[in-house]
Amino acid sequence: MLNETLRDGVAVLVMENPPVNGLSHALRSALWAAVERLEAEPAVRAIVITGSGKAFSGGADIREFGKPESFAHPHLPALTQRIEACAKPVVAAVNHLALGGGLELALCCHHRVVADDAQLGLPEVNIGLLPGAGGTQRLPRALGLATALQMITTGVPQRAAKLAALPGQALIDACVPAAELLDRAVALAAAATTCPRLSERAVPGDEAALAAARAQAAALPYPAPLACVEAVAAATDRPFLEGLKAEREGFERLMRTEASAALRHAFFAERAVGKVPGIEAHTPRRPIARVAVIGAGTMGSGIATACLMAGLQVDLIESQEAALARGVAALEKHVQAQVDKGRLKADKAAALRANLKPSTGDEALSQADLVIEAVFEDMALKQTVFRKLDAVCKPGAILASNTSTLDVDQIAAVTQRPNDVVGLHFFSPAAVMKLLEVVRGAATSAEVLATALDFGKRIGKTCVVSGVCDGFIGNRMLEPYLQQALFLLDEGCTPQQVDRAIEAWGFAMGPFRMGDLAGNDVSWRVRQQRVKDGKTVWPQPLADALCEAGRFGQKTGGGWYDYAPGSRQGTPSPAVDALMAAHRQRLGRPARAVPDDEIVDRLLLALGLEGQALLQEGIALRASDVDVVYLAGYGFPRWRGGPMFALAQRPAEALQARLAELTQAHPSDPGPWRRA
Known part of the structure; x- marks a missing residue:
């Protein structure tokens, strides 16, 4: 846990708690x-x-989150105070990564x-918290108020070389090549005669920086960013000690x-998702160096782009020259x-482009380690x-389908190697x-x-x-x-009201704006295929009528909203109002006023109950895992945790009472509470 050696009168303590030297109770005690x-x-x-x-x-040991060990003496705030109070010089030799409590540990050194x-970074805001071991008090003293505010309220790490170049900074005594780090740190420690403490430095006030940070934080929908600003302001x-007390409170x-509970849930969910039984x-892995993508449409060219940017050799295959040219142009x-944007150097981009081989023939398929099919969503095709x-791929090649709804087992069944077939469902833009x-x-x-x-x-x-079912996890729930x-439209809502309600709750995009962006014809074709x-499908006559009128969304200038030429900003559509009025008349249903909280409640229940199924x-x-799907692919607000987390916050008795109420109030409603 802690390896100790002595060099020229300098004790070198090496933390050893893989993978990122999390500050567990055992390591803190040592x-x-x-x-x-x-x-x-x-x-x-x-x-x-x-x-x-x-x-x-990397900071706190996530294996201790929520357990008594994380608060047991010596907890991290006490440890940082003890190290800073040491009468002998203490030098942090910071290699590779110092995040959260790891940076706070470095800050307390002399x-x-x-x-x-x-x-270097303090990312606690990303799990709905603020740095709790002196970070909000020491970092402003080390870097100045403005830089500390930016780092703490965004949680975005910064490169050491950039921070070392800031005028007047007191964070980094020496910024050195990694190979020289330990020798330089030992030399500095051996020569040090004083123990400068960040807690003893003053922080010049900057009301303009604080006001700007408060305004920016207050606009965010969860409390951590603003709490970070107030802690730094202290x-x-x-x-210093009063500031520490304010930070802890x-x-x-x-x-x-x-x-914070939701954000911490999301944090752990993303780490659990890679743990797959078996x-x-x-477990053996096959080498993947060359990927063939079949289909150069929106999805195919996006998948090829993702593979190319990762340094893979990519064959982009399309039967039509014009379609291939469009796919290559989108990739380029x-x-x-x-x-x-400065994210990729020109020489690196040139090297990546050299890895792309567009083709209208199938010759490259025999050389691919992985083939990803991205053709039209039709089972026969x-x-x-x-x-x-x-017939043409080499033995051991992995055959993948980008299908978003179709049965992967039926696709695999036409091959002599179903064990080599897998679904890889990318999301647009891929x-x-x-x-x-x-x-x-x-x-x-x-x-x-x-x-x-x-x-x-x-x-x-x-x-x-995901296992095999119609729509897999994300689209099945959708x-x-x-x-x-x-x-809800049948009952009297407008697309604008439904979208506004769920977006105000936190979704990146409401269902009707999402449909217009993705193309309403996509789900229409899926319904037709079913x-x-x-296959049994719940009729969607209003959505069908919209598509029959050619209103596929942004790409046609009209969907659930109208779009001016070249604009992605939708406006209410008189044509859709007329479609809805005619539809309600056919149903014999007068419009009623539906409150926004009911809209949100029913949409969330529809997601959560299907997730349970x-x-x-x-x-x-x-x-x-279900929550990760919706956080990563469907614009579910991270600070709400995901649809299953949201459902779990409802007491069981209250949930059952609500489902019974909805079933009684809306007997023709296709909501999943009918079977709950």
Whole structure:
């Protein structure tokens, strides 16, 4: 846990708690005991603290979150105070990463030598908290008010070299190449004669910076950012110990908020999602160097872009020259945008472009390690593609479908290698959206599933494993959600009211604006395919009428909203008003006033109850996996935790009473409470 050596009278303490040297109770206790002992040891003139592996410290040990160990003595606030009070110089040798409590540990040391490639940050705001071990008090004293406010309220880490260049900064004594870090830190410690403490520095006030930060934080929908500002403000007008007290009080208040509970749930959900039964570190993986993407439409070109940006060789295959040219142009536009924004160097972009091989032929398929089919959402067409892949792809190649709703097992069944078939459901725009549903078919091997998950991680996606069902996790849940939105229109709502209500609750986009963006014809074709396949579908006559009128959304200038040429900003549509009026007349249903809270309640219940059904059927592994799908792919507000987390906040008796009320009040409503 703590390795100790002595060099030239300097005690070097190396934290060893993989993977990121989380500050567990055992490690904190070891540090406390070592500082106590070394302070009294005559042969030791100074102390250096550093981290093993790839981090100085990533902060609190997440394995102790919510457990008594996280608060047991010595807790981190006490440890930082003890280290700062040490009578002998203590030097932090910061390698690679110092985040959260890790940076707070470095801040309490008397000197800091930092590797020039290190990342430093206080990201607690991202889990609805503020730094609770002196970060809000010491960082302003080290970097000045404006920079500390920016780092603490956004949680975005900064490179050490950038911070070291700030005028007047007292955070970094020396910014050095990583290879020289420990030697330079030991030399500084050996030569140090004083113990400068950040707690003894003053923080000049800056009312303009505080006012701007307060205004920006107050506009956000959860309390942590504003609490961070107020804690930092305390560093400017209170003695250090009073500022620490204010910080701790703010931390404890935030710990009790629903938003922090939701954000912490999201944090752990994203770490749990990669734990898949049957997939272990020793499970074999297949090498993926060359990817073939079939189809150069919006999805295909986006998938090819994501693969290309990850450094893979990509064959983009399309039967029509014009369609291929459009796909390549879309890919090139994305790459060039990254160059223009400074996120990608021109020489790197050129190297990536050289890895792209567009083609109207199938010759490259025989060389691909992974083939991703991204053709039109039609079972017969996809089966035709997979028969060809089965015939021409090399043994061991993984055959993946980007289907968003169709049965992966039926697709795999037309091949002689169903164990090599997997679903890779990307979300549009595929080069940007983080979510990737990895669909495990009945015959998909553990090796193929493990390789698919590693591939998704390599291209920067958040992967969630789903079983096979119509729509998998995300779109299966989306259907009752959209049905409920349509039923609200039947009752008297407008698309604008439904969208406004759920967006005010926190969604990035309401159901009707989302439909217009994605294209209303997409779900229309899915409904038509289900009728063709003989599958039961709940009729959606109003949505069908919209599409029959050619109102597919933004791309046609009109959907549930009207769009001026070149504009993505929708306006209420008289044509849609007329469609709704005619539809309600056919139903014989007069419009009623529906309150916004009822809209939100019914939409959330539609999502959560369908999520429960997915868990009962074994389609999703965990409720938290369902939440990750909606947080990463559907614009669910992170500070609300996800649809399953939101459902779990309802007491069981109250939930059942609400479902009974809805069933009685709306007997023709297609809401999933009919079966709950």
